[in-house]
Amino acid sequence: MSALFSSSRAAVRAVAAPSAVRSFSSTPAPQATLRELEGRIKASLQSRKITKSMKMVAASRLARAQRSMGDAKAYGKANEAIFEQSEAAKSEAKVEKILYIVASSDRGLCGGIHSSVGKAARKDIEEGEGAGKEIRVVALGEKPKQQMTRGDGAKALMLSFSQIGKSVPTFNDALAIADKIEAEGFKYDKVKVIYNKFLTVISYEASALEIYSTKALEEAPAFAAYEVESEELAGDLSSFALANAIYAGLVEGYAAEISARRNAMENASKNADEMGDKYRMVFNRMRQAAITNELVDIITGASAL
DSSP, X not given: OHHHHHHHHHHHHHXXXXXXXXXXXXXXXXXXXXXXXXXXXXXXXXXXXXXXXXXXXXXXXXXXXXXXXXXXXHHHHHHHHHHHHTTGGGOSSOOOEEEEEEEOOSOOOSTTHHHHHHHHHHHHHHHHHHTTOEEEEEEESHHHHHHHTSGGGGGTEEEEEOSOSSSOOXXXXXXXXXXXXXXTTOOOSEEEEEEEEEEETTEEEEEEEEEEOHHHHHTOTTGGGGOOOOTTHHHHHHHHHHHHHHHHHHHHHHHHHHHHHHHHHHHHHHHHHHHHHHHHHHHHHHHHHHHHHHHHHHHHHHHHO
16 A cells, blocks of 8 residues: 555656756847848838839829819818708708718828728717618728728728829819719718818828708708709709718818828838948948958968968
């Protein structure tokens, strides 16, 4: 019996005994050669040339975009005047169906401007869905399309448009988009155009333009003051307001994007300069060390003779 207990204790000690610590060998990362550093210096210079050129192109486009933005804002203000003076927001028509138009572009290299409008739209949509609203989404540009199709967003996506942002948007572009949206037949109660609002040449923020449906206009408390004789005028006015809002959002978003791209390329140029300076410093140190070693070898060899 005692032999059994002793063998058991021995087994427990064997299991509980700390295992031997394994030793790991590590090798330092290989240091770049002078030739490799020289290649990296050339690559940083080439990158700087590209980013500086793109910055100059964006800067030249920005002035034109700002002029167009000033004209487009008049369209947006006309919409605001119509809906404010008619008191459409106080209409008895219940807002059950909301159409979101997320306006951005297809192009990149402009920082987080696309994610800004995408996040704002998703947050607003989640609040609407939480309140039981029926939601549909239209994406203007490939970038917002990618933003809005993440997760369950693809279910609400009704339409998407590409070739956005290659040049300054025109009212004809906005009118064609509005016609295509209305052809889908979604009877919305309200439209929200989510776009990037231009604040300064270094800042922007996601904003929204609201458009109300024909029914909301007809039931607006102060709409009768316009003494509308034609029954179709409210529908035409609502359709025109939709095109106005799309145009204003696209043009102002385009100006914000061009400004963001100019800033992004300026920062990229600075980073390329800093990287090039760093590589040149390392290159000079390594070259000096190599020259010193060669001199030591020569002196040592001469003294041995």
